[in-house]
Amino acid sequence: MEPGADVRKRIDEVGAALAQALGASVECIAVYGSAAGDDFSPGHSDVNLVLVLRAVTFADLRLIGATLEREATDDLLFATPLVVAPSFLKDGRDSFPIELDDMAQRHRILHGKDLLSGLRVKADDIRKEAEREARSKLLHLRALVMHRPSEPEMRHALAGLVTTIALIERALLRDARESGALRGAALYAEIERRQGIRLSTLERLHAMREGAEPWPDGEALDDLVAAALRDVEALVAWVDAHAHDAA
Numbered sequence: 001m002e003p004g005a006d007v008r009k010r011i012d013e014v015g016a017a018l019a020q021a022l023g024a025s026v027e028c029i030a031v032y033g034s035a036a037g038d039d040f041s042p043g044h045s046d047v048n049l050v051l052v053l054r055a056v057t058f059a060d061l062r063l064i065g066a067t068l069e070r071e072a073t074d075d076l077l078f079a080t081p082l083v084v085a086p087s088f089l090k091d092g093r094d095s096f097p098i099e100l101d102d103m104a105q106r107h108r109i110l111h112g113k114d115l116l117s118g119l120r121v122k123a124d125d126i127r128k129e130a131e132r133e134a135r136s137k138l139l140h141l142r143a144l145v146m147h148r149p150s151e152p153e154m155r156h157a158l159a160g161l162v163t164t165i166a167l168i169e170r171a172l173l174r175d176a177r178e179s180g181a182l183r184g185a186a187l188y189a190e191i192e193r194r195q196g197i198r199l200s201t202l203e204r205l206h207a208m209r210e211g212a213e214p215w216p217d218g219e220a221l222d223d224l225v226a227a228a229l230r231d232v233e234a235l236v237a238w239v240d241a242h243a244h245d246a247a
Contacts, residue, residue: 003035003040007035007040007076010073010076011031011035011047011076011110012110013071014047014049014067014068014071014078015029015031015049015110015111016110016111017067017070017071018049018051018064018067018068018110018111019110019111019112021063021064021067022051022053022060022063022064024054025053025054025055025057025060026051026052026053026054026111026112027052027053027054027086027112027113027115028050028051028052028109028111028112028113028114028115028116029049029050029051029052029109029110029111029112030049030050030103030107030108030109030110030114030116031047031048031049031107031108031110032048032049032050032102032103032106032107032108032116033045033046033048033102033103033106033167034048034106034163035047035048036106036107036108037106038183039163039166039183039184041159041209041210041211045077045163046077046078046079047076047077047078047079048079048081048082049078049079049081049082049110050081050082050083050084050103050107050116051064051081051082051083051084052084052085052086052088052089052112052115053083053084053085054085054086055085056083056084056085060083061083064081064083068081082099086115089115089116089119093119093120093121093122093125094121094122094125096129097121097122097125097126097128097129097171098126098129098130098133098167098168098171100119100121101119101121101126101171102167102170102171103116103119104116104117104118104119104120104121126171126172127172127239127242129171130168130171130172130239131239131240133164133168134165134168134232134235134236134239135236137161137164137165137232138229138232138233138236140157140161141161141225141228141229141232142229144157144225145225145226145229151217151221154221154225155208155215155221158205158208158209158224158225158228159205159208159209161202161205161228161232162202162205162206162209163209165199165202165232165235166183166187166202166206168235169187169191170182170187172195172239173190173191173194184203184206184207184210185203185206188200188202188203188206195238195242196238197234197235197238199231199234199235200231201224201227201228201230201231202228202231202232204224205224205228
């Protein structure tokens with residue numbers, strides 16, 4: 001769902017506070033990702049900010065941290081912001097293609113110039129990062145199985161997993177113009193149509209994250225984690241086989 005008016009207002013207030021604190025150092029402050037799109041989930045989604053500064057100094061970093069701590073509220077989760085110089089938006093395209101591509105597609109400017117809309121990344125760089133990210137999530141999920149955190153922590157981790165996997169998939173499907181707008185069941189139907197893999201458990205996790213289906217507990221939660229592990233293993237196998245193919 002799109003962030004409500006109250007969430008947008010709080011994000012705007014934080015953006016304004018950062019702009020005032022940083023003054024002439026700021027070239028652009030923007031919110032990106034789910035909080036700038038239509039798959040924001042209160043209680044699960046972090047608010048992602050990017051701050052583009054003329055030069056990233058120690059003093060500015062401390063000032064950003066102090067401002068966010070002062071503006072923080074319990075009902076809205078701000079992730080550690082991405083603080084970069086303008087050159088990062090060009091030089092980082094081969095290292096962080098998925099995140100930069102997501103910024104270009106889903107952002108809202110809070111202050112300064114729009115430096116994000118013109119970002120362009122190579123499809124091959126996206127596929128390579130998708131392979132790394134998918135493997136990383138697989139290893140993280142296996143670690144969760146071994147260490148079995150508390151049920152609330154496990155649910156939060158699974159909600160975060162489905163968000164990251166959806167971001168990876170939208171990036172992999174980026175050559176289809178309509179794919180960037182796909183969410184939830186429509187996204188997973190398109191994955192099955194184009195990739196031939198059925199990620200039904202990840203689709204269920206999306207519904208749980210959105211509140212459309214209740215989270216299980218006890219053994220049922222373990223069964224859900226086991227099924228999610230199989231989905232991510234299937235995704236990694238597909239990406240391994242196709243990561244270097246033409247899109």
